[in-house]
Each structure stands twice: as C-alpha cells, then as structure tokens.
Amino acid sequence: MLDIKYLRKSTQEAKQRLVDRGVAPEKLDELLAVDQQRRDTIQKVESLKSQRNDVTEKIAFAKRHKEDASEAIAQMQEVGAEIKTLDAQQAQLDEQVQSLAAHLPNLAHEDVPVGPDEAANVEQRKWEPAVYGHRPQALAPTPEWVKAHYDIGERLGILDFERGAKVSGARFLYYVGDGARLERAVYNFMLDEHRKEGYTEMITPIVVNDSAMFGTGQYPKFQEDAYRVAGLDQTYIPTAEVPLTNYYSGETLPAEDLPIKFTALSPSFRKEAGAAGKDTRGLIRLHQFNKVEMVKFTKPEQSYDELEKMTANAENILQKLGLPYHVIALSTGDMGFSAAKTYDVEVWMPQQQVYREISSVSNTEDFQARRMHITYRDEQGKLQLVHTLNGSGLAVGRTIAAILENYQNEDGTVTIPEVLQPYMGGQEYLQATRHI
RNA sequence: GGUACUAUGGCAGAGUGGUAAUGCAGCGGACUCGAAAUCCGCCGAACCCGUGUAGAGCGGGCGCCGGGGUUCGAAUCCCCGUAGUACCUCCA
Incomplete structure (x- = not known):
C-alpha cells in the first residue's frame, strides 16, 4: 500500500512513478477524487458527532437532576439519523479508497532501470x-x-x-x-x-x-x-x-x-x-x-x-x-x-x-x-x-x-x-x- | 466439531446504559555531589479529519477483540464472527 499522504502532497511525481510501473495516470486521479469526497464526508459527520456529544452530555446532566430533556432528545433523534446516513456513506467511500489504493503497485526505487518490460x-x-x-x-x-x-x-x-x-x-x-x-x-x-x-x-x-x-x-x-x-x-x-x-x-x-x-x-x-x-x-x-x-x-x-x-x-x-x-x-x-x-x-x-x-x-x-x-x-x-x-x-x-x-x-x-x-x-x- | 467461560492501555486490573478508576512501568521536574527512596506533574490507542511552523502545536472525531443492531447516549444490552481457556468428542 502506498502512503496516501504522499500521493496527495506530491501528486505529479507520484503519477510519473506510477506510469513507470505501467499504471494509467487516471488511476491516481480517481483515487484522489474519491479520497477528497471521503474527507468532505468525514468533516460533515464529525461536526455532527461533536454536536451530539455536547447535547448528550447535557441530557445526562438533566436526567441526573430529574429535569425534562425530551426536547433535546427529540432533536438528537434527527441528528442521529443523519449521522447514520453519513456514516454509511463514509464507510462506502472508505471501501472505495481502500480498494483503489490496494490495487496500486509499489513505486520503484530511483536506482531501478525504467522500462516497460x-x-x-x-x-x-x-x-x-x-x-x-x-x-x-x-x-x-x-x-x-x-x-x-x-x-x-x-x-x-x-x-x-x-x-x-x-x-x-x-x-x-x-x-x-x-x-x-x-x-x-x-x-x-x-x-x-x-x-x-x-x-x-x-x-x-x-x-x-x-x-x-x-x-x-x-x-x-x-x-x-x-x-x-x-x-x-x-x-x-x-x-x-x-x-x-x-x-x-x-x-x-x-x-x-x-x-x-x-x-x-x-x-x-x-x-x-x-x-x-x-x-x-x-x-x-x-x-x-x-x-x-x-x-x-x-x-x-x-x-x-x-x-x-x-x-x-x-x-x-x-x-x-x-x-x-x-x-x-x-x-x-x-x-x-x-x-x-x-x-x-x-x-x-x-x-x-x-x-x-x-x-x-x-x-x-x-x-x-x-x-x-x-x-x-x-x-x-x-x-x-x-x-x-x-x-x-x-x-x-x-x-x-x-x-x-x-x-x-x-x-x-x-x-x-x-x-x-x-x-x-x-x-x-x-x-x-x-x-x- | 459440541458446551461453558473469557477478551479493557506496555503489564496488572476496576467499571452492568450517562461517555474509560487505580496500581506498576515510562517521561519531565523537585530533593541529592550523584543515585535510590520520596514528592509533584505528565503520559495510554498501528488510527482518522481540520488547521499548520506539515509526522511540531492546537481543535475535533474515533477508541474497551472485529462487525452489525437497539438507544438521545453502549465497555456495559442483543445478534453474527474471531481468538484464548476449560471440559467433552475425535484423533497423529
């Protein structure tokens, strides 16, 4: 498996090295596009989770003090559903990234003679x-x-x-x-x-x-x-x-x-x-x-x-x-x-x-x-x-x-x-x- | 293969629905000529995301064997796996 951070940071160089290994350069573009989607989804879902963690803590506090929390709970039901959807999306994107990355061969060391066969x-x-x-x-x-x-x-x-x-x-x-x-x-x-x-x-x-x-x-x-x-x-x-x-x-x-x-x-x-x-x-x-x-x-x-x-x-x-x-x-x-x-x-x-x-x-x-x-x-x-x-x-x-x-x-x-x-x-x- | 039990940080070990005790180890400091002991502080996850001085720092997520489910909320309840242990069965 290649280092995805390297692929993001040094995309052009990585692309050339993959071409040397006989990989179509579009493979890398495809991987990075899905990776970007994945990261966008993560940002969305994590901000919701952060919100949920805060509210849930307040609910716990209210319950301990025998106060009513039904409004917060109702609100969190929606958030929970949204998180579930986004989580599923992310899991799918994770899988795609994994699968695309898992099919890329290793990059050659700089000493290795370059050639097709x-x-x-x-x-x-x-x-x-x-x-x-x-x-x-x-x-x-x-x-x-x-x-x-x-x-x-x-x-x-x-x-x-x-x-x-x-x-x-x-x-x-x-x-x-x-x-x-x-x-x-x-x-x-x-x-x-x-x-x-x-x-x-x-x-x-x-x-x-x-x-x-x-x-x-x-x-x-x-x-x-x-x-x-x-x-x-x-x-x-x-x-x-x-x-x-x-x-x-x-x-x-x-x-x-x-x-x-x-x-x-x-x-x-x-x-x-x-x-x-x-x-x-x-x-x-x-x-x-x-x-x-x-x-x-x-x-x-x-x-x-x-x-x-x-x-x-x-x-x-x-x-x-x-x-x-x-x-x-x-x-x-x-x-x-x-x-x-x-x-x-x-x-x-x-x-x-x-x-x-x-x-x-x-x-x-x-x-x-x-x-x-x-x-x-x-x-x-x-x-x-x-x-x-x-x-x-x-x-x-x-x-x-x-x-x-x-x-x-x-x-x-x-x-x-x-x-x-x-x-x-x-x-x-x-x-x-x-x-x- | 069957039944039962178990799975929490480097190690030991609590926690039975409200967001991971404690001890040891490790790191930093105080004390000391130095060390030990003692005291104070820090520290736990092959991870991910954002920012960035770009593997620093900060914020967030995640995180109690793995994967699902229930729930506002799961180490904790339910289901399916995996591994270990004991007994049974079977054997080389």
Whole structure:
C-alpha cells in the first residue's frame, strides 16, 4: 500500500512513478477524487458527532437532576439519523479508497532501470565455476549429447511426470528414489547455509487466511493465480514469503532486534493462470514446488544493504553448488506488484542454452509493512514502519533441473555436486535404477 | 466439531446504559555531589479529519477483540464472527 499522504502532497511525481510501473495516470486521479469526497464526508459527520456529544452530555446532566430533556432528545433523534446516513456513506467511500489504493503497485526505487518490460532489465554480474562438472568451461558450447533435465530425470527413473499427471493433473510430479533424496539433500543444504548466515529457520503454516494474502500483496489483485481452499477463506501459499512476512503482522518490533531474518522450506502452490502452454515439460513451471525462502525485517536506512546481502546469500548457494548464473536488476515494468527493487538470479540451463530464473530477491520497503502494520520505535520513540524483504534461496525444483543438466555425463549418469554428497550418504553419482 | 467461560492501555486490573478508576512501568521536574527512596506533574490507542511552523502545536472525531443492531447516549444490552481457556468428542 502506498502512503496516501504522499500521493496527495506530491501528486505529479507520484503519477510519473506510477506510469513507470505501467499504471494509467487516471488511476491516481480517481483515487484522489474519491479520497477528497471521503474527507468532505468525514468533516460533515464529525461536526455532527461533536454536536451530539455536547447535547448528550447535557441530557445526562438533566436526567441526573430529574429535569425534562425530551426536547433535546427529540432533536438528537434527527441528528442521529443523519449521522447514520453519513456514516454509511463514509464507510462506502472508505471501501472505495481502500480498494483503489490496494490495487496500486509499489513505486520503484530511483536506482531501478525504467522500462516497460524485461527488455529493459540490466545484467549486474555473471558467475561461473572454475571447474564445471567434468568440463573446464561452463558456458562453452554445449555438447550435443546434453539432454533436457526432464529427459535425464525420466531416464534415471527419478522424476515421474506421468504418474503425477494421473494422480493430480498436469504440472504435478513424483520424485522417486534418488530423486526424492536429492531434493531433500538440496533443501537441507540450503537451509543449513542460511542458518549459518544468521537466518532463523521456520516451519510455517502452508494455508493462510485472506488478510495474510492481502498483507504481502497477493490479494486483492492476483486471486486468480491462487489455490483457494474450497469453502473456506483460506489459501494454499504461493510462497513462504506470505506466512514468514505476516508472522509479525500488527506488531511493533524492538528496534534493537532489527534486522530480523527468517528462512523456511515450504511447498508453493500456483495455478499459473496465463501460462498455458509455457514450459509444459519438466520442473520449471509446476502447480506445486518446493522453495526455500528468505525474509527480512529491517529499519528503512538499512534495507538496501540488506537487499544486497540477501542476493549474495542466494548466489552463495549457486556458487557452492557450482552452477553458473547471472544476476539481473529488473526494470520498473518487469517487477512484481509489491517490490520497490528486485534482483533476479538466473541459472544457466545448458540444454536450452538460456538463463532461467531460480531466485527473485526484492525490497518492498514499507509497502507490505503498511498493509500489515509492522512497526518499530525509533530513537525518538515514534512508531515507524519497518521495511520488509524477501527472496528465494532457492527454488528447489529448478535447482534440481539445473543440477541434472549441468552435471550430466556423456554416459547418462549425473555427478552429484560435492557439497551435496554428505547429504546423500557419500553417493557421488545418480544412475539409472529400476523402481517398482 | 459440541458446551461453558473469557477478551479493557506496555503489564496488572476496576467499571452492568450517562461517555474509560487505580496500581506498576515510562517521561519531565523537585530533593541529592550523584543515585535510590520520596514528592509533584505528565503520559495510554498501528488510527482518522481540520488547521499548520506539515509526522511540531492546537481543535475535533474515533477508541474497551472485529462487525452489525437497539438507544438521545453502549465497555456495559442483543445478534453474527474471531481468538484464548476449560471440559467433552475425535484423533497423529
């Protein structure tokens, strides 16, 4: 949620910044017009209420002294009715303001490249391991025998998309045997790394209520992509960002505890509405996938430092896994709804020879904190909104995909990255095994 | 899931229709070399509106878990929720 006082005071500037985010400028005019109506109504009704409070006090006084107050009471009946009408009007205007404001995305930080879409994103840096699987060069031309991760996964018998579709539907799968083990190794490794960096590990609810979904910005605008629990006002989380960030909703945090850092593994559920036909094969785009998430609560002045650190935490995982990647800064037109600034980390997928998003790290500044009222007291003892950040660290399924493609060998086996071997009982290779 | 009870400021805790006691904590001051104790004063709400020196100050509204209702007037009465506790039921 944006600060309505800022929108009123710096309307022209705000309008330009909203345009950068792809919002029609009339949206702001509309909001401010309704806001003006609302404030006019408030002034009317509050002066009536003030009057009522005075008269009512006199009535009370009269009653105590056994005097007649029927005239004042009769008069107040009318005022009362008028107040009721205006109150109802105001409630309606409140709702309109809320709804219009709730649909406006966050404003971009001044560093963010301005542009309408992903073409305006800017690469920040690129990384590749010195030793890459069994080959020296990561980005050297991909040998022709390199297969897509889903082909290797099925051939090794560790990914079962067919039965996933049979039991659940398209975009669901079973991990089988070493596949399930590898998935578990990957997320345990990730959680251990983040814990070393000072993140507190959490296991969260994976079903949340509507106000939590509103708090992080998924609702009201993006309901069509959410898995709602039938018959209940609850939703399967699209990311652990939702329960982790809402953990402190409505609370005032001790300033000395900031920044607070959480990490959690959770399944994530997405309908992927509008993605029909895209990435239909493999682990890239599923209705359910595991993700290790990082969330931070910070003071405003430290949030951009913490954004860099969180991005580095995501990169650290890829570096230790020896997977090539690059980091890009998303443009104003490509960022998510709640973000003020976002870095995407994209991992190299050799079979398609493209970088695919494996992590997205965002500073939402006070956008989410205003929605869910998370504050701290500054040195003057005044309540201030915290800044919240979130980032994947990393998407687990996509990490598996990247490992299968980057670490495959010509004989059809896959080398298990060294840092994961201790999590796999020392096993060094994945090879075809027959499972029942 | 059922029944009963409960929900008031940072904490504790009064208030059963007349507009939120009191204690602790906090802040300021007096006393003191300083501190403690004591005394005096202030202070309670993620809020909203007006004015404005523009998150100061002042005035008003609101405010007793949330939302409705009754009433001139609701913390108080009624209804619907939510959460907690106890017992029951059911379980992992």
